[in-house]
Amino acid sequence: MRGTFLQPPKFLIPGLSLIACVIFWHLASTYKLDLGLVSFVYVPSPYAVAVAAGELVTSSKLLPHLTSSLSRVFAGYGAAALLGIGIGLFIGRWKLMESVLLPPLEVLRPIPAVAWIPLAILMFPSSELSMIFITFTGALFPILLNTIHGVEAVDKRLVASARSLGAKPWAILREIILPGAAPSIITGLTIGMGTSWFCLVTAEMISGQWGIGYYTWESYLIQRYPDIVVGMLLIGILGMGSSFLIKVAGRFLIPWYHLRRNV
Amino acid sequence: MNAAASTSSAVSASNLSIHLGRGADRFEAVQNVQFNIRSGEFICILGPSGCGKSTLLGALAGHLQPSGGQLLVDGKPVGGPGPDRGMVFQQHTLFPWRNVIDNVAFGLKMRGVNRSQRLQQAHEILQLVGLQGFERRWPSQLSGGMQQRVEIARVLINHPSLLLMDEPFGALDAQCRMEMQQLLLEIWGRIRTTVVFVTHDIDEAIFLADRILVMSPRPGRIIEDLRVDFARPRDAEVVTTPEFMHLKRHCLELLRHEQGRALPRLSPLGIPTAEPQAII
Numbered sequence: 001m002r003g004t005f006l007q008p009p010k011f012l013i014p015g016l017s018l019i020a021c022v023i024f025w026h027l028a029s030t031y032k033l034d035l036g037l038v039s040f041v042y043v044p045s046p047y048a049v050a051v052a053a054g055e056l057v058t059s060s061k062l063l064p065h066l067t068s069s070l071s072r073v074f075a076g077y078g079a080a081a082l083l084g085i086g087i088g089l090f091i092g093r094w095k096l097m098e099s100v101l102l103p104p105l106e107v108l109r110p111i112p113a114v115a116w117i118p119l120a121i122l123m124f125p126s127s128e129l130s131m132i133f134i135t136f137t138g139a140l141f142p143i144l145l146n147t148i149h150g151v152e153a154v155d156k157r158l159v160a161s162a163r164s165l166g167a168k169p170w171a172i173l174r175e176i177i178l179p180g181a182a183p184s185i186i187t188g189l190t191i192g193m194g195t196s197w198f199c200l201v202t203a204e205m206i207s208g209q210w211g212i213g214y215y216t217w218e219s220y221l222i223q224r225y226p227d228i229v230v231g232m233l234l235i236g237i238l239g240m241g242s243s244f245l246i247k248v249a250g251r252f253l254i255p256w257y258h259l260r261r262n263v
Numbered sequence: 264m265n266a267a268a269s270t271s272s273a274v275s276a277s278n279l280s281i282h283l284g285r286g287a288d289r290f291e292a293v294q295n296v297q298f299n300i301r302s303g304e305f306i307c308i309l310g311p312s313g314c315g316k317s318t319l320l321g322a323l324a325g326h327l328q329p330s331g332g333q334l335l336v337d338g339k340p341v342g343g344p345g346p347d348r349g350m351v352f353q354q355h356t357l358f359p360w361r362n363v364i365d366n367v368a369f370g371l372k373m374r375g376v377n378r379s380q381r382l383q384q385a386h387e388i389l390q391l392v393g394l395q396g397f398e399r400r401w402p403s404q405l406s407g408g409m410q411q412r413v414e415i416a417r418v419l420i421n422h423p424s425l426l427l428m429d430e431p432f433g434a435l436d437a438q439c440r441m442e443m444q445q446l447l448l449e450i451w452g453r454i455r456t457t458v459v460f461v462t463h464d465i466d467e468a469i470f471l472a473d474r475i476l477v478m479s480p481r482p483g484r485i486i487e488d489l490r491v492d493f494a495r496p497r498d499a500e501v502v503t504t505p506e507f508m509h510l511k512r513h514c515l516e517l518l519r520h521e522q523g524r525a526l527p528r529l530s531p532l533g534i535p536t537a538e539p540q541a542i543i
Binding site for chain 1: 324325326344346349350359369374418531532
């Protein structure tokens with residue numbers, strides 16, 4: 001704790017950094033900065049974006065946009081969490097399952113969300129489900145792979161010890177494998193939350209009316225540039241916020257882990 | 264007479280061999296081993312690093328399968344691991360996500376004992392190993408000696424008929440090791456379970472054991488079955504007596520005689536493997 005009083009407050013430097021970015025953005029867009037490779041000529045200024053944001057907030061549209069996006073992301077993410085952790089435990093625990101399930105999954109993994117759109121529309125009865133599916137594909141792989149990694153990294157001696165203490169296979173999964181893999185699973189859940197938001201605009205290209213992603217995409221189609229930036233920032237902030245929530249919840253679930261790291 | 268002999272021996276091994284590794288790397292870690300252990304005896308298995316003494320212990324625990332011969336515990340062939348054969352490793356294997364008392368009560372939980380009874384019994388056994396007041400600590404908050412005490416308590420709560428210990432004090436400093444040896448003898452004096460204690464430390468073996476089985480380097484064979492007759496309870500004084508020195512010299516000669524190549528350490532789970540690789 002030495003020298004605590006000399007350190008700047010925790011949020012000072014991150015705050016200043018954000019303000020500096022906004023100032024740069026303001027100057028670059030007002031003075032139409034043109035760097036040749038990248039140009040700010042058509043980039044809306046922070047002020048124009050703030051006005052657009054004000055309009056969105058005061059309109060009655062913000063709430064339905066938000067609720068539709070949030071429910072899609074959480075539904076897709078929830079399904080990805082259940083399946084990713086479930087299959088991950090299975091694959092990590094049984095070598096046979098790894099050779100059965102992992103190869104097809106590895107082929108699907110590099111496919112970007114946007115490439116899923118046509119199939120998602122064909123495969124699911126409603127566009128709502130197609131959109132949920134696309135946010136699901138975004139979250140699944142980080143959760144799945146981190147779960148597998150976590151399960152495989154569990155100390156074999158702990159499993160042996162548990163067996164010598166009378167634990168049956170199901171108890172080993174619940175008492176040793178799951179908590180042992182928990183730090184890695186939580187990392188996967190945190191990353192997955194971000195990638196799920198990442199796929200939102202893609203997913204809501206299918207949408208007809210509501211959603212932050214749809215709002216952003218529509219603004220691009222009708223060339224309302226300040227609105228695009230408002231949509232982008234909203235997605236960024238919501239994604240960051242929900243990842244942060246997962247991180248905090250995770251820390252609460254594995255107190256022993258953070259304690260060990262600080263020793 | 265035969266029936267009486269088989270019931271009185273807690274452990275009996277005949278022509279026991281254990282192979283480790285696969286394919287071309289397969290080797291014989293324990294070769295044609297023969298011994299009997301009576302119920303309530305304190306046995307030390309003494310041998311150089313990599314000689315297969317931990318492998319033998321792993322077979323007793325049920326983590327490793329013998330490749331030949333017979334291994335009986337309480338008259339029955341060893342199947343898989345079980346709570347009747349408690350195992351203490353060199354590096355503690357306490358569950359980091361459970362505090363001390365829940366680690367100790369783990370075996371009872373597996374038997375379906377209700378929580379209040381679990382905690383009460385765990386309290387009692389923690390008192391036996393001198394750890395009252397540390398119930399709520401996480402394992403990582405304890406010293407190496409305390410971690411091994413918890414480990415011993417966690418095994419004893421199952422009332423094992425056989426207590427298997429794989430160099431349990433090998434990672435502790437000399438002072439702490441001496442304390443733990445005395446504590447172990449004190450506990451054993453009260454509960455009198457059969458103990459098989461693996462070590463490469465001659466002093467430790469002589470101080471603790473009723474009998475020492477001395478093993479040769481790989482492939483591990485038992486080259487001597489030594490009786491240690493010091494009166495119990497034993498205290499630290501015994502290590503300076505001429506009889507102790509005499510035994511120690513004898514053990515040194517046995518081990519020196521068999522010295523030569525240094526082998527990698529084996530574990531009761533077989534050949535220590537590298538950390539699993541990340542797939543990401």
